Amino acid sequence: MNSITPNKRPATNEDTCGPYFPDPFCDADRMDLVEVHPGLVATARGTPIVIEGRLIDIDGNLGNGAVLEFWQPNDRGIYRTPAHADHPDIDPWFDGYARCRSKDGKFSLRTIKPGALADRAPNVTLTIFSDGISRLVTQIFLEGEAANASDPLLTSLPEPLRSRLIAKSTGANDRGEQVFSIDVVMAGNNETPFFDDLES
């Protein structure tokens, strides 16, 4: 035995979420990060947008029953983390964390268009938990952003894969908010690039 080896504890294995994640656990979670609460006037700073998506499996079917988590910075590119607790650009009415269980494999997130920090393009981190797989993570970018061309994550991918992370603009909803749409393909043709946050 090498006494210099750090005595790290072995991690508990990630496992599938199974098909039956209880919906009541999501009761207090939100898929609208613009309004602090539907009954209050409080709204987040910035430009509201909607990101719609579909989870697709290897057979082209919708990936039902998945738990989806979203994470993004506010309109000025600041994440709501302890590291930024005293940051002057924090928006007290914007949290940046959303979660839902999608019965049918579709989702719709109403949020603030994320700002960009340093050399990053605006993006939303997506975590997927579902039956059959352990946690998958990727990021969603927005069509039409000049910074997409130089984003370090997008440009780390082979060129043909980059567009698979970019949600396409599909016009405006009846509130005049720009709507983006993306297919997240878990396996097979046009598979979405997923990222390894354990080994990275």
Added chain:
Amino acid sequence: MTGLGRLLSIGPTDNTSRERTPRQPLQLIPEGARESFVPYSRVQPALLSAEADMTRLAADLPRAAGEAIEVSGQLTDEFGRPLRGVLLEIWNANTFGRYTHKEDASGLPLDPNFLGLGRVLTDQDGKYRFLTIRPGAYLARPDIGRWRPKHIHMSVRGGSSRLVTQMYFANDPHNDGDPMRILMGDAFKHNVAGEYDAGQPDLAAGYRFDIVVGGRNATFFENDL
């Protein structure tokens, strides 16, 4: 430029795993983007004490069918630092192997005294404790006779820690054929609880399940909620 990370494996005899497991290796995250992959969950629900006792719907209602068990343990990161104030979401099948979820179409019996879900927060030492009913195994693939062993689903969320896992029981005859257990290999032992005497006549057993949240995300931000 970065490179490629893990290639995920497909669980044998698991249809959903075949359908949903990415076939391409995962991509490594360039350092400049690493922090953006660490979601931070501040919001924690105010829990009722009854949520930690899944063996009955309310304190004044009858206990559910089957064996009442205690599950307890400590949540830490890989360095043994306790994960404090972290939310544990728990769900499991009833003694007959049936979930109360609307989408469980197994037809197995429901138990009117068992909902099968609970929540607890870890304390200042990262410790937790809850009561539930020992879940039944259930036939996941009737077409090939493949069962899911007894298991309790758990989701850990708080600060930058995030883990969805399952706790298994030693000596379950269905453990060996389980697709996820096969993928875990020897590491499966980290997901098997250790049995102890709960010391109460109305509890059939206690199970010690210490949860170690791995990866850099686990302690990216100090967990002091």
